[in-house]
Amino acid sequence: MKKIKPILILCMILLTGLPVSAHTYSIIPYPKSLIPQEGEYIFKNGQKISFPTEISEVAKEFICRIKTVTGINLVTISESKKADISFTLQKNMANEAYKLHITPTHITIQASTPAGFFYAIQSLYQLMPPEISVNKRTESVNVWNAPCVQIDDEPRFAYRGMMLDVARYFMPKEYVLEFIDRLAAQKINTFHFHLTEDQGWRIEIKKYPKLTSVGATRPYTMVGYKTFHAPIIPDNTVHQGYYTQDDIREIVAYAQKRFVTIIPEIELPGHSSAAVAAYPELSCGIKNRYEVVKTFGIFDNVFCPNEKTFRFLEDVFSEVAALFPGTYIHIGGDECPKTAWKQCSHCQGLMKKLNLRDENQLQSYFIHEVEKIVNRQGKQIIGWDEILDGGLAPNATVMSWRGEKGGIEAAKSGHSVIMMPNADTYLNYYQEDPEYAPIGSGSFLPIEQVYSYEPIPAQMNDRDKKYVLGMEAALWTPYMKNPDVVDYYMYPRFYAVAEVAWTPAEAKNYTDFLARIRKQYARLDLQQVKACRNYFDAYIDGAFNKRTRKFEVRITGMIPGSEIRYTTDGHIPTLASNVYSNPIVLHKNTTIKAAIFTPDGNITGKITEKNFVVNKATGKSYICNVPYRFKPDNPGAKDYSKFNFCGLTNGIKGYLNHVHPWVAIRPTTITEITIDLEKQEQFSSIRYSVLNGYGQEAVAPQETWIEISDDNNNFKEIAHRNFTYHIENKWQIFEHNFTFAPQKARYVKIKLKNGYLPHKLGGFPVPEEKEGSLGMIFIDEVEIN
Structure with a gap:
């Protein structure tokens, strides 16, 4: 690359306010301050390196990697002597801050802690050829260099987290170690380790061996998205796996060397099917049989708030706390159905004894008791924002996932908050068109939305802002059967997460960020990471x-x-x-x-x-006589939605991979959709598609009438048809075509007679109480020609 005079680059910074020369300084997350310099530093055999003994482990790791990958030997010398590469302690710097100064003859790193030096080295690696990211010798690089630069950097937030769910699908220990490496490379300092769920218990607890002998195995898993099939289709594959306590010790030690703190999550009182399958006495006993569930959703197999459960949790958290040296243990607290508690005589008696108003307060009581247990282990609890319901435990930290409301409320109450709104941070949501992507968890989250997320809500006052520790992103794995799929959903959006968590808001620039991703892909390719490639599409x-x-x-x-x-x-x-x-x-x-x-x-x-599809209906407005389940976009409200959510006249036909393109209309006997063509038009055909999928309560209509009008009051029928279908236990698209003699009208009304959900579907994903009831209409893209 042609070099630019530093004075010219500085002028560019002042004039544009943007980070510059992204192809040279492809660091993610972008530093707080980066001043380009002329020239480059070239690594050579025999160059001298010095460092204080306090950071010898970090420095030696750096020397080892340089030797392993490049074959270059760096010679360690005393701090008192002049070195080519020098690490210098500066006690007045912030905990994770660092300064990195590269000239043609020297590399100087300053920090006050080992973590600061470690993060400086991560930035240095990103300035070097991407082959440095692979821990094996490579002969493909002739010159190992780094561009000259002056960096003064520190994180915006102290808490920078990433969650991996290994409970839905167990991830091998080797992959977890690689995952930690990736977090550290992008300066993420917290690994939220989601270890227990309805679908599996993944950590050895020696006092309760059945948690893993029973709770870590399910005989099969449902095929497809949770509502694709009804009844469910099993994959006929046994899924199992857990981490021994020795595995956990190895993972924790590995993370500590990379300045990553692990927060284990033991989910309670809901999402506990695997635990109560192993020990049914922990439940309220409303079922004849408890088992590790094979589907995905929310289940009423919850812990019963009795002495037996609390004694069990005391034992579990005693072993967990001994394995994880960090401050926090995450206890879940989300999506806890109250069905079992409402039917349980003990629970109802406990509510009367404690003068609790409802089951929400009973859950609050449960969380308070668990907090006491965790506190006795010398730890603090983190919980999902549902722990606010019924009253917050005294010392709890809230992880705000249902938007920002819970975080704002917790901060107002003086509680620490970690921002994690699902709409902006759940990386298991689709990042490219669901029509072509592997199955995800429903919503759509493009990289630009992740990058634009601001963890400090605008409505927070200065007093409350100090309670926001930072932010986190999540990888929930209901449909991620192996590490390759996790990688696909993680990248490239993980880079946006890292930059939001570390980089000052005023130093962020999306266009520059996108340019810097290009070099990161070179590293991912060398590491054989199966990232989503939509960056190149x-x-x-x-x-x-x-x-x-x-x-x-x-x-x-x-x-x-x-x-x-x-x-x-x-x-x-x-x-x-x-x-x-x-x-x-x-x-x-x-x-x-x-x-x-x-x-x-x-x-x-x-x-x-x-x-x-473009026709006389395209872009035209329409109304329905009953509420929508999935509300369509308002036609014309935005010129371009960046993603085509449901709409009847948006030019995009529905497909089977996802429900978003479909307008879903709540059950009624006759569904009426009226389209306003805005003026009298002539047409002789109408076409649309309907979806049948009992898992979504979608039932193809039994009968359809087509009516027209010029005043939206007096309608004339021009077509009518009864329908029969060959129904299978999966999503199916059926196309309805009507042709007739040419008509002229402004308004077109499509009247559909709703069908009924069949009986004996086998329960989930259609609740038994819904069987035999009216289904919903799922319809898409009305074409009028």
Whole structure:
């Protein structure tokens, strides 16, 4: 890369306020202060390195990696002598802060703690060739160098967390160690280790061996998303696994060397099916049989708040606390159904004895008792924001996941808060179009939304802000059967999490961040990490532009300055195809194919494809006679939604991978949808699709009428049909086509007679009380031609 004079670069910083030269300084998270310098430092055999004894472990690890990967020997000398690479203690610096100064002849690192030196080294690695990230010798790099720079850095938040759920699907110990390495490389200092769930108990407790002999195994797991099939389809694969206490000690020691604190989570009082399957006496006894569940959702197999349970938890937390040296133990506290407690004579008697108003207060009592148990082990509890319900335990820290409301409320009460709103931090949500992605947990969370998240809510006052310790992101694994799928959902969004948690808000810049990701992918590829590759793909999105009254398609890419080429005739894009520069106006049904091209004419990622339907109904408004379950986007409210959520006239047909494109309408005898074409139009056909999927309570309609009107009051029937279907126990799309003599009208009404959910579905995912009742209509993309 052509070098730029430092004075010119500084002028660019002052004029633009942006981080500069991203291709040279591809550090994530971006430092608090980075001043580019001219030249580069080249590592060579025999260069001298000095460091104080207090950080000898960190320094020796650095020397070892340099030797292992590059073959270069760094010679350790006394601090009193002049070194090429020097580590110097500066006692007045913040705990994790560091200074990194690279010149053509010297590398100087200053910090006050081993953690500070460690993070300086992580930044240095990111400035070096990406091959340094692989812990084995490589011959592919001729010169090991790092650009000259002056960095003064420290984290914005003291708590920077990442959660991995190993309870739904057990992850091998070796992968957990790799996971910790990745956290440390991006300066994440807390690993939230979600160890127990309805689907599995993953930590050895010596006093209760059945927790792992029974609770760590399920004979099969449901196929597909939790509501894809009804009754469920088993995968016929035994899933099992747990960490021995020796495994846990190894994992903890490994994390400590990388300045990562592990917070174990033992879920209670809900999400406890695996525990009560092992020891049914811990339940309220409302079921004849308890078992490790094979499906995903919320279950009423909860702990009973009695002496036997509290004695069990005292024993469990005694062993857990001895294994994890950190301050906190996470006790869950979320999504606890009260069904069992309402039927339990002990629970009802306890509520009367303690003068508790309802079962929410009973849960609060439970959490208070657990906090006492954990406190006796010298630890503090963290819980999901449901622990606020019924009264917060005295010393609890709240993890706010249901938006920011719980965190704001806890801070107002003087409790520490970790911000983790699911809409912005749950990396198990889709990051690319669900039509083409592996099954995820429902919602859509693009990388730009993660990056734009602000952990300090705007409505917090200065007093309350100090209670926000930091933020965390989550990887829940109901559909992540192996580490490769975890990696897919983790990257590249994890980089955005790291930057939000570390980098000052004023130093963030999304365009620059995207440029820096490019070099990170080189590291991921060398490490054989199966990251999502949508960074290299063109994203195609279409919507009716209310201002121009035209249907437009926009194509975007993450790589700054990338060239996008596209076709509208079904052919694969080539260098001869159109270069995208402005929205593409469509007047008919069209398939758009697009790809990002490098300057030398190669396609960076995959060819993306999207089918759009354009007709007289496209972009037009509509109303329904009953409420929506999944509320559609307001047509025309946004020119481009960045993701096509449900809508009947948004130009995107529904598909089987996800419910979002479908307008779901709550049960009624006759569902009526009226579309306003805005003026009298002539047409002779109407087409739409419906979804049948009993797991979502979606039932294809039995009968349909088509009516038209010019005044939205007096309607005339122009078509009618009864339907029969071949139904299977999975999601199915059925297309309804109506053709008739040409008609003229402004309003079109589609009336659908709802069908009924069948009996004997086998329970979950359709509750027994819903069997035989009216189903919902799932309908998408009405086409009028």
